[in-house]
Amino acid sequence: MTALAPTEPRKLGGRTLNVVRLQLINTQSFVWVPLIVLAGAVVISLVIISLIPGDDVKVVGAANAPLWYFAALGVQAMTLAFPFSQAMSITRREFYIGTLIMGAIGSAMMATIFIVLAGIEAVTDGFGMGGRIAYLPYLFEPGWVSAWLTYFAATMFLFVIGFWMATVWKRFGTLAVVSVGVALGLAVTAAIFVITKAGVWPEVITWFVNTGSFALTLGGLAVTAVLAVGAYATLRRATV
Amino acid sequence: MDPVIQVRDLTKKYKDTTALDGISFDIERNSIYGFLGRNGAGKTTAMSILTAQNFATSGSVKVFGENPYENARVLNRMCFVRESQKYPDEANARVAFRSAAMFFPNWDQQLCEQLIDDFQLPLKTTIKKLSRGQLSAVGVIIGLASRAEITFFDEPYLGLDAVARQIFYDRLLEDYTEHPRTILLSSHLIDEIANLIERVLVIDKGRILMDSSAEEAREQATTVVGDAETVDAVVAGRDVLHREALGRVASVTFRGQLSGEERERVDAAGLELAPVPLQQLIVRLTQHESAAGATYETEGALR
Numbered sequence: 001m002t003a004l005a006p007t008e009p010r011k012l013g014g015r016t017l018n019v020v021r022l023q024l025i026n027t028q029s030f031v032w033v034p035l036i037v038l039a040g041a042v043v044i045s046l047v048i049i050s051l052i053p054g055d056d057v058k059v060v061g062a063a064n065a066p067l068w069y070f071a072a073l074g075v076q077a078m079t080l081a082f083p084f085s086q087a088m089s090i091t092r093r094e095f096y097i098g099t100l101i102m103g104a105i106g107s108a109m110m111a112t113i114f115i116v117l118a119g120i121e122a123v124t125d126g127f128g129m130g131g132r133i134a135y136l137p138y139l140f141e142p143g144w145v146s147a148w149l150t151y152f153a154a155t156m157f158l159f160v161i162g163f164w165m166a167t168v169w170k171r172f173g174t175l176a177v178v179s180v181g182v183a184l185g186l187a188v189t190a191a192i193f194v195i196t197k198a199g200v201w202p203e204v205i206t207w208f209v210n211t212g213s214f215a216l217t218l219g220g221l222a223v224t225a226v227l228a229v230g231a232y233a234t235l236r237r238a239t240v
Numbered sequence: 241m242d243p244v245i246q247v248r249d250l251t252k253k254y255k256d257t258t259a260l261d262g263i264s265f266d267i268e269r270n271s272i273y274g275f276l277g278r279n280g281a282g283k284t285t286a287m288s289i290l291t292a293q294n295f296a297t298s299g300s301v302k303v304f305g306e307n308p309y310e311n312a313r314v315l316n317r318m319c320f321v322r323e324s325q326k327y328p329d330e331a332n333a334r335v336a337f338r339s340a341a342m343f344f345p346n347w348d349q350q351l352c353e354q355l356i357d358d359f360q361l362p363l364k365t366t367i368k369k370l371s372r373g374q375l376s377a378v379g380v381i382i383g384l385a386s387r388a389e390i391t392f393f394d395e396p397y398l399g400l401d402a403v404a405r406q407i408f409y410d411r412l413l414e415d416y417t418e419h420p421r422t423i424l425l426s427s428h429l430i431d432e433i434a435n436l437i438e439r440v441l442v443i444d445k446g447r448i449l450m451d452s453s454a455e456e457a458r459e460q461a462t463t464v465v466g467d468a469e470t471v472d473a474v475v476a477g478r479d480v481l482h483r484e485a486l487g488r489v490a491s492v493t494f495r496g497q498l499s500g501e502e503r504e505r506v507d508a509a510g511l512e513l514a515p516v517p518l519q520q521l522i523v524r525l526t527q528h529e530s531a532a533g534a535t536y537e538t539e540g541a542l543r
Binding site: 015018021022025026027028029076080081083084086087088089090091092093094236237239240 | 288291292293294295310311312315316318319320321322325326327328329330331335336339340342343344382388
């Protein structure tokens with residue numbers, strides 16, 4: 001008879017990193033689906049570019065498709081993995097931090113792929129056709145590091161939104177998620193309405209140009225951080 | 241008493257129902273508990289709160305002397321096998337076990353492999369394509385091989401055939417003997433687990449109906465069988481839990497036991513004393529307790 005020894009506490013920090021491994025169980029959705037979406041978007045963009053006549057630079061932003069997929073990934077990271085994480089006796093905090101780390105890894109991966117794609121475009125002069133899929137002038141104005149950060153921030157932003165919405169759904173139900181969605185839609189519409197009524201679209205666009213993509217990226221990261229805090233607050237009392 | 245879990249005045253209210261109504265109990269270290277009660281009695285809710293998967297409306301829960309909520313030190317030492325556990329979409333059983341091995345410090349891979357063989361569990365099929373019985377086997381294997389200091393099994397037998405259930409009971413007892421720990425087993429198949437459990441915790445309508453050792457539980461009631469009139473004379477004035485009659489023969493179950501002198505009289509009168517199986521006792525007790533408030537339910541069932 002050997003009584004079970006109380007567990008030594010040294011392993012506790014590793015539990016958060018193990019959550020990352022737990023999340024990576026769904027490698028199909030995490031690695032392969034975004035890559036396939038990206039490849040598809042690039043191929044379609046190239047076809048469109050080849051069809052546009054003229055020698056000008058042709059900007060086709062379709063490659064952002066896989067970034068949007070990260071919103072769905074954020075949802076899945078919650079709905080598919082949270083119940084199992086609870087069965088593994090993982091605290092909500094460990095689950096949350098591990099999941100964010102995984103989202104950051106995925107976002108860094110996407111950003112890097114986009115920078116590589118932009119590099120190819122820069123070297124080959126847009127695949128010899130002046131095409132711009134990832135190498136968008138506005139983003140690359142402040143430099144390549146800033147552009148990488150922009151892609152990273154956009155992906156992470158969508159991931160956190162998806163994760164938070166799924167957490168709201170787990171905790172408060174479908175009605176709450178729909179209400180939040182409608183509220184956001186109304187806010188955006190109201191903003192567009194106000195800007196149009198006031199006739200200040202040129203000023204707004206000028207502001208975006210003057211502010212520059214780097215400052216906007218930093219702003220986006222700050223918003224993402226706020227959303228992440230909201231997601232954690234919601235998760236703390238969420239049940240399976 | 242060396243309690244690993246202490247529950248005091250625990251209440252859980254959902255919008256329009258009270259799942260747990262101010263219950264208090266202790267769970268002793270290194271003991272197998274039968275956590276019994278009807279569907280909706282509050283068993284799963286109680287186990288969810290003990291493992292911090294759900295939240296109490298009021299009252300307190302202490303596990304190893306601490307609040308389990310967001311407490312990795314405590315959660316680390318517990319394993320809760322849910323009847324309706326969800327697994328990651330693409331996971332197969334092998335992947336689920338590998339995850340469990342990462343998070344449960346006492347995980348025994350050898351035991352896991354042996355159980356996989358015992359239950360003939362396919363490892364490469366994704367979990368969502370497994371049969372109900374195979375799904376239960378995944379949970380049972382995680383619960384046993386994790387060898388957590390406190391393990392909760394919530395109706396772990398769903399879909400398992402009689403052979404597989406016996407394997408579960410046998411392996412549980414074998415491993416428990418070698419590695420004593422605290423196990424809470426919630427089940428409707430009370431007679432099947434009657435020989436397994438050392439203590440009985442019965443919950444009904446969010447309240448504790450019985451909290452005793454399995455032996456004491458069996459001594460709580462007696463059944464007398466024989467001539468109806470004689471039987472009725474013997475049980476007169478006693479707390480009768482159940483009465484059945486066929487012709488002139490009656491079988492009456494009542495709370496408590498007969499004294500030595502009464503036994504002799506019963507023998508002399510040609511009556512027989514029958515043991516009350518645990519399942520019978522719990523069914524009768526539950527019916528008895530709710531009889532007053534539930535007359536209309538019975539009528540509803542008769543219609």
